[in-house]
Amino acid sequence: MTDIQKEIIRLKEEKNALVLAHFYQTIDIQEVADFVGDSFELAKIAQRTEKPIIVLCGVRFMAESAKILNPDKIVLLPASDAGCLMADMITPEDVIKMKEEHPKAAVMCYVNSTAETKTYCDICCTSSSAVKIAKSLEEDEIIFVPDRNLGAYVAEQVPEKKFYFYRGFCPIHNVVRAEEVEKARKLHPGAPVIVHPECNKEVRDTADFIGSTSAIIKYVEESVKKEFIIGTEIGVVERINKIVEGKTAYLLSHHLSCVNMKKTKITDVLNALQNMEEVIELDEDVMNKARVTLERMVSVN
Ligand code: SF4
Known part of the structure; x- marks a missing residue:
């Protein structure tokens, strides 16, 4: 663990903060998070937590959802410019x-x-x-x-x-083409192709399994196969290769890296905890609805 990661963990405890990271975040951020998950899991954890501060490592709509579910808590988005193109x-x-x-x-x-x-x-x-x-x-x-x-x-x-x-x-998932699936199958014969439903129909139709990021990871964990071609953001591939022993995930297309998800750096997480920024503020009426x-x-x- 790096000095920055150690300091983040120390600050989390000192400030009684919960750090949530989406699967698309880089591994160094996933390592300091209290929970790593898809947006549904993060929303559920955010709804249940008793901690007064939530640091949402992801994109703006995720931090907004955490704030909406926890109007009395402080929700921090470490990278202010991390939006979602969709x-x-x-x-x-x-x-x-x-x-x-x-x-x-x-x-x-x-x-x-x-x-x-x-x-x-x-x-x-x-x-x-x-x-x-x-x-x-x-x-x-x-x-x-x-x-x-x-x-x-x-x-x-x-x-x-x-x-x-x-x-x-989603411009990241939508741009993947069926020819890339064909090419990946030739490169990794026998490896099932698993894609996110944000992919377009021609890609979904060629896949062996379609599922959310959590479902993709579960599929890999439970499969008897050893190699997998993954059609979602590269963070999921990195997570599988880190946490699922004896199995290898390959990225279906080089397009599958979300610029916005990668805007959050480990130093931004540290800064968020040190300086309490960016605090998500939303109109009360908007939050209620x-x-x-x-x-x-x-x-x-
Ligand atoms: S991958 Fe990026 S652009 Fe696509 S839906 Fe997710 S956050 Fe939005």
Whole structure:
């Protein structure tokens, strides 16, 4: 462990802070975190913690979700400029327009969205909970925002409902092509291809397994295979290669590195704890409305 990591651990204890890291964070950050998980797991931990300070190592919408679920706590985002390109693709006006076009539909919102966008939706979901949540809704029609790829994947699993998609996507996952899957299979014969549902349909259709980041790691842990081709952000590949003994994960495409997720450096985590910044502040009305959508999501699971 480096001196910076040791100091972060000391400060965590001194300040009674909880450090949460998304799987897409670099390994040195994952090593100092109290919990590493996907966005759904991080939201659940954030909801349950009794610690007064939460340091969210990820992107802005994750820190916003932690704040919404813990309005009385201090939530810190170590890298202020760590946004999410998908979350920024949709505005509340876009949601309002879709609701006007499909008044009978429930609005399901991927957590990868801003707090303000969430306030115009009925329920949130993560990639690990989306299918279950879509099935749980009373409505037969669902407006799914903002990720058209995850939305299409959910619609395939829930054919009894009618879906309307927004045009958003994750630029990191969406850019991967089926030819890259073919190439990776030739390079690593016999290795199953496991992809995230944010990948586009041509990639999903070639995969052996589709799942959230947590589901991908679980699949690798439980499989009898030794090698895997992973179609999600490189942080997951690094985590598998670090924590799953005797197995090797290969990155499906060199495109799979999220610039925003990598904006947080270990020194930013130290700075966040030393100087208590950036403190996430949200309008109370926005928090109250967005909380309903997040709490509904957690309660379905
Ligand atoms: S990987 Fe895609 S969806 Fe996830 S934070 Fe980066 S841009 Fe957003």
